[in-house]
Amino acid sequence: MNSDVRDASQRSFGWQPEYPIHSAFAPQNKVTLYHGDCMEFLQSIPDESVQLVVTSPPYNIGKEYEAVLDLDTYVAQQRCVVEECVRVLKPKGSICWEVGNYVDNGAIIPLDILLYDCFRGNGLKLRNRIVWYFGHGLHCSKRFSGRYETINWFTKSDDYLFNLDAVRVPQKYPGKKHFKGPNRGKYSGNPKGKNPSDVWNIPNVKANHVEKTDHPCQFPVALVQRLVLSMTNEDDLVFDPYIGVGTTAVAAIINARRAAGSEIVKHYYDQAVDRVRRAFAGVLRIRSDRPVYEPPRSSRLTTSPW
Numbered sequence: 001m002n003s004d005v006r007d008a009s010q011r012s013f014g015w016q017p018e019y020p021i022h023s024a025f026a027p028q029n030k031v032t033l034y035h036g037d038c039m040e041f042l043q044s045i046p047d048e049s050v051q052l053v054v055t056s057p058p059y060n061i062g063k064e065y066e067a068v069l070d071l072d073t074y075v076a077q078q079r080c081v082v083e084e085c086v087r088v089l090k091p092k093g094s095i096c097w098e099v100g101n102y103v104d105n106g107a108i109i110p111l112d113i114l115l116y117d118c119f120r121g122n123g124l125k126l127r128n129r130i131v132w133y134f135g136h137g138l139h140c141s142k143r144f145s146g147r148y149e150t151i152n153w154f155t156k157s158d159d160y161l162f163n164l165d166a167v168r169v170p171q172k173y174p175g176k177k178h179f180k181g182p183n184r185g186k187y188s189g190n191p192k193g194k195n196p197s198d199v200w201n202i203p204n205v206k207a208n209h210v211e212k213t214d215h216p217c218q219f220p221v222a223l224v225q226r227l228v229l230s231m232t233n234e235d236d237l238v239f240d241p242y243i244g245v246g247t248t249a250v251a252a253i254i255n256a257r258r259a260a261g262s263e264i265v266k267h268y269y270d271q272a273v274d275r276v277r278r279a280f281a282g283v284l285r286i287r288s289d290r291p292v293y294e295p296p297r298s299s300r301l302t303t304s305p306w
């Protein structure tokens with residue numbers, strides 16, 4: 001078995017592989033995937049029932065699934081969706097809004113700056129602006145090539161759930177010791193690992209990535225998984241209003257959380273259903289959250305021909 005498949009199947013879900021995927025929301029559903037507009041779907045979700053909202057909305061840049069709107073209209077639409085997400089969010093819950101740039105005739109407008117007030121105006125507090133760094137993308141000739149987007153993590157209250165231990169990463173120098181003071185000779189790092197910080201180097205889903213579908217801007221599972229593990233407990237509900245090919249639901253269910261989401265394009269919705277089914281069965285290929293591959297310096301690919 002391929003190691004990426006094994007990563008997913010080793011988990012014990014405690015649910016049947018053929019667990020039903022519901023198309024209408026009910027609080028007891030393990031997974032609800034709605035084909036249609038997120039505002040319609042949100043109306044069926046009760047107040048304060050979601051522990052984590054994680055999403056990447058349309059960026060208003062003319063992808064096949066979006067009409068390009070003037071920016072005020074775009075922000076007004078996003079404000080309505082955010083308001084509804086705040087309504088369904090539990091008091092200890094979190095909203096993670098992942099965005100890049102809107103590009104206007106070569107000038108960039110960072111969407112997190114544009115949308116910040118939609119969250120702040122609803123009383124949410126920004127806890128981190130996580131920089132998601134990735135190595136691949138378009139090559140620009142008139143500005144530096146863009147290689148990051150941001151995950152804007154907001155909470156509804158100061159009493160929010162955050163399980164840091166669930167997402168610690170290995171220490172760089174685990175063998176390092178205090179060299180003076182009362183702890184002299186003892187290891188200085190936390191044996192559980194270090195805080196992953198607010199800069200995450202996780203490959204984006206392009207070309208040969210094992211999770212690639214034909215969606216143009218799919219989340220990597222590892223990225224959503226960090227949010228799920230740190231901001232929810234088992235059986236909590238994770239919601240994505242713009243779920244695309246279902247990555248948020250996959251990250252939730254492989255970690256024994258419940259999931260709900262809406263997708264307006266049937267083709268992507270169908271793929272979301274299929275991926276969730278395969279995740280339940282433990283056969284969906286998933287790249288585990290591990291450091292990015294560094295090719296050996298002596299390889300032909302890394303040796304300059306010049």
Ligand SMILES: C[S@@+](CC[C@H](N)C(=O)[O-])C[C@H]1O[C@@H](n2cnc3c(N)ncnc32)[C@H](O)[C@@H]1O
Pocket residue numbers: 036037038039055056057058059065066215217218219220241242243244245246247248262263264265268
């Ligand atoms: C940036 S993509 C999200 C991709 C997703 N994170 C994934 O991993 O597949 C945004 C998605 O929102 C969908 N969408 C756009 N407007 C929508 C709406 N009003 N309601 C629900 N889905 C919508 C698009 O079709 C697109 O698949």
